[in-house]
Amino acid sequence: MYIKNDYKSQRCRVFGIENKERPVPLRAKFDQCTFTEDTHNGVYSAIVVIQPNMKIVTDMARAYQVKCIYGKDFDDSRTVTAELDVDMIQTTTMITVGGEEAHVSMIILDEYDNIIRTAHIGQSLKLRIIINPKAVYGIFAYNCLTQSNVEDWVHEIIDSAGCAIEEKIFGNFKLNRDTKALTSFFTAFKFPLSSYVKFQCEVKICVGFCEEVECANSPSFGKRKKRSLNSPKYITHKKVSFVLSME
Structure with a gap:
């Protein structure tokens, strides 16, 4: 699991354990990973990619846009498709x-x-x-x-x-x-x-x-x-x- 465009950075990715079902926290900082900033509305967002294969992106991979809205709860995630x-x-x-x-x-x-x-x-x-x-x-x-x-x-x-x-x-x-x-x-x-x-x-x-x-x-x-x-x-x-x- 990683922030899109930041797979190379160890600070913006995390690996799960094969065949193990458990929560995997990804802690990404705004100043270290690729976030989109809307300072006027106080919104920070990033695309999080989750894929089962460590090297390649297949049709089993999923991408989610996550928004951080200060003073409010997190917005709902939605699937992002790529061509x-x-x-x-x-x-x-x-x-x-x-x-x-x-x-x-x-x-x-x-x-x-x-x-x-x-x-x-x-x-x-x-x-x-x-x-x-x-x-x-x-x-x-x-x-x-x-x-x-x-x-x-x-x-x-x-x-x-x-x-x-x-x-x-x-x-x-x-x-x-x-x-x-x-x-x-x-x-x-x-x-x-x-x-x-x-x-x-x-x-x-x-x-x-x-x-x-x-x-x-x-x-x-x-x-x-x-x-x-x-x-x-x-x-x-x-x-x-x-x-x-x-x-």
Whole structure:
């Protein structure tokens, strides 16, 4: 729990204990945290953010505007919603094998498969990794992470084995056998202090189809099975990424 825009300051935030239900007091001073002052009416206000994840803001986070009115009781709290504008900057990777160029890229789509550049926290989205020419190559992804432009915060979403770390936030990759694209479903989120979120995955490229890996809850087209790593079908691996701009 923290005062909006002051997550970095220890004086303006407090952490609860995981899986423990107990009151958590947040004591924030006007001269140390971000408050809005209306001295004419004697009103001081701040937005308090409560989120279950220590690093990222998901649709489970809540924001409340708290007003301090001197000489009166505290005003009722109300929920404050925030929008984020997504300005996608694509990074693509290309390799050439046997005269056929492999082109790997990322896009974000909404639930209707439209490529989007604006999203709301909690909106259902899809991250898709695309390979072309699809008739020649296949791909699998692993070591995916998100990174902020503030304090170099990093939040892992797909581990080194190609499996989702927190499926409620970012799901396992699924393969479309017609297009050979990999798709993961997730809900839009952001870092508390950052105006950008960078998504990055390592992608291995092979000829034909890549093999899936068995994750705890479901299969994922992430890391190739160990017995296949030395297969002549395996070509190379690259990193692919894009950046979301948030307001």
